[in-house]
Amino acid sequence: MHVHVVCSDGEAKFWLTPGIELAKNHNLSRVQLKEIENIIEVHYDEFKTAWENHRRG
Numbered sequence: 425m426h427v428h429v430v431c432s433d434g435e436a437k438f439w440l441t442p443g444i445e446l447a448k449n450h451n452l453s454r455v456q457l458k459e460i461e462n463i464i465e466v467h468y469d470e471f472k473t474a475w476e477n478h479r480r481g
Contacts, residue, residue, distance in 0.1 A: 444464050
């Protein structure tokens with residue numbers, strides 16, 4: 425389970441399981457990555473539900 429984040433400054437991929445972890449980063453700062461990670465933490469259950477629904481088709 426993972427999410428992709430794309431913005432004007434760059435992009436990143438975060439694994440959601442077994443825990444939130446940066447998988448790839450292209451051109452985003454540590455501050456931006458931490459902000460994104462915080463957003464993922466707040467919305468973790470929503471991402472997990474969306475991922476499970478996506479896999480079911």
